[in-house]
Amino acid sequence: MKQVVYVASPDSQQIHAWQLAGDGTLTLLQTVDVPGQVQPMVLRPDNRYLYVGVRPAFGVVSYRIADDGKLEQAGMAPLPGGPTHLETDLQGRFLFAASYSGNCVSISPIGQDGVVQAATQTLENLQAPHSANISPDNQLLLIPCLKEDRIRLFDLAQDGTATPHQPEALAAAEGAGPRHMAFHPNHRVAYCVNELNSSVDVYQQDGQGGYRQVQSLNAMPDDFADTRWAADIHITPDGRFLYTTDRTASLLSLFQVSEDGSVLTLAGHHPTETQPRGFNIDHSGRYVITAGQKSAGIEVAKIDQATGALSTLARYDVGQGPMWVTILDLDKQYSSVE
Numbered sequence: 084m085k086q087v088v089y090v091a092s093p094d095s096q097q098i099h100a101w102q103l104a105g106d107g108t109l110t111l112l113q114t115v116d117v118p119g120q121v122q123p124m125v126l127r128p129d130n131r132y133l134y135v136g137v138r139p140a141f142g143v144v145s146y147r148i149a150d151d152g153k154l155e156q157a158g159m160a161p162l163p164g165g166p167t168h169l170e171t172d173l174q175g176r177f178l179f180a181a182s183y184s185g186n187c188v189s190i191s192p193i194g195q196d197g198v199v200q201a202a203t204q205t206l207e208n209l210q211a212p213h214s215a216n217i218s219p220d221n222q223l224l225l226i227p228c229l230k231e232d233r234i235r236l237f238d239l240a241q242d243g244t245a246t247p248h249q250p251e252a253l254a255a256a257e258g259a260g261p262r263h264m265a266f267h268p269n270h271r272v273a274y275c276v277n278e279l280n281s282s283v284d285v286y287q288q289d290g291q292g293g294y295r296q297v298q299s300l301n302a303m304p305d306d307f308a309d310t311r312w313a314a315d316i317h318i319t320p321d322g323r324f325l326y327t328t329d330r331t332a333s334l335l336s337l338f339q340v341s342e343d344g345s346v347l348t349l350a351g352h353h354p355t356e357t358q359p360r361g362f363n364i365d366h367s368g369r370y371v372i373t374a375g376q377k378s379a380g381i382e383v384a385k386i387d388q389a390t391g392a393l394s395t396l397a398r399y400d401v402g403q404g405p406m407w408v409t410i411l412d413l414d415k416q417y418s419s420v421e
């Protein structure tokens with residue numbers, strides 16, 4: 084398996100692209116100077132384009148990905164708000180940009196040339212939307228709104244138009260601050276990490292195109308008494324282990340996942356880079372790569388395949404303020420979206 088790890092560092096306006104070897108070693112492939120402070124990134128499902136959100140001129144830069152994983156700028160389009168999180172639909176036809184400070188999520192068409200165009204719809208009056216997540220059936224947009232303590236739901240039509248779903252939202256606990264989401268590979272369960280109380284909520288499909296909450300659990304060690312400040316969440320490709328980060332504690336939390344995905348068990352913690360705002364799991368499910376927003380570095384940790392426990396393999400310097408990690412499986416570059 085050939086993989087490339089992209090790390091976005093807004094303070095130095097760079098993306099570092101690394102080749103990930105089978106033994107977990109990283110080798111620098113390319114350093115890209117981005118025209119702006121680069122924050123969120125997302126791959127088009129054909130794995131031929133990487134889209135990145137930039138500031139202070141709010142926009143999205145489209146990069147064409149070469150066969151070796153190197154990036155070449157292909158276009159740039161404006162966004163209505165500062166991009167906090169990017170997502171595409173599963174057919175790679177639309178880009179969704181959540182803007183926390185702009186209280187909106189915009190929908191931008193992606194051209195035949197793979198380049199993101201100007202937004203055609205903006206969902207307004209969302210209170211601090213931290214991400215926009217497409218459901219595995221490509222029909223529902225789930226938008227955790229931190230200041231609403233709700234995940235707002237929108238139906239996505241074939242033409243990319245989003246309209247409020249009924250019911251319009253999933254409720255989180257008061258003060259939880261829903262932030263980022265992950266989906267079990269069985270497509271029936273979704274997980275949301277809550278920023279303000281460092282908890283994880285588990286949602287199961289309700290059989291009517293929506294979800295219902297089935298579990299909520301603490302991600303922190305029992306003796307943790309400081310301010311909770313969770314950031315990111317990812318699940319392994321086989322669905323057996325789920326991880327979250329907390330930035331105050333600079334910790335990754337490990338959850339073991341039940342066979343059907345509906346029950347999590349907190350199973351340990353792993354100290355990592357300082358202020359881990361973004362991390363990801365490689366496509367083989369063997370490595371976790373975590374960016375330290377305050378350490379200007381990334382950690383590669385190995386996943387114990389029996390327990391999910393993490394052990395540090397190495398750390399590498401990247402740019403300043405790294406906060407986003409996206410991993411490409413080079414063996415899965417397609418000529419069209421499948």
Ligand SMILES: O=C1O[C@H](COP(=O)(O)O)[C@@H](O)[C@H](O)[C@H]1O
Nearest residue numbers: 122165166167182183184314360
């Ligand atoms: O993680 C955080 O996110 C929000 C929004 O991020 P932004 O980079 O889009 O402004 C930020 O305001 C908050 O301070 C931080 O904890």
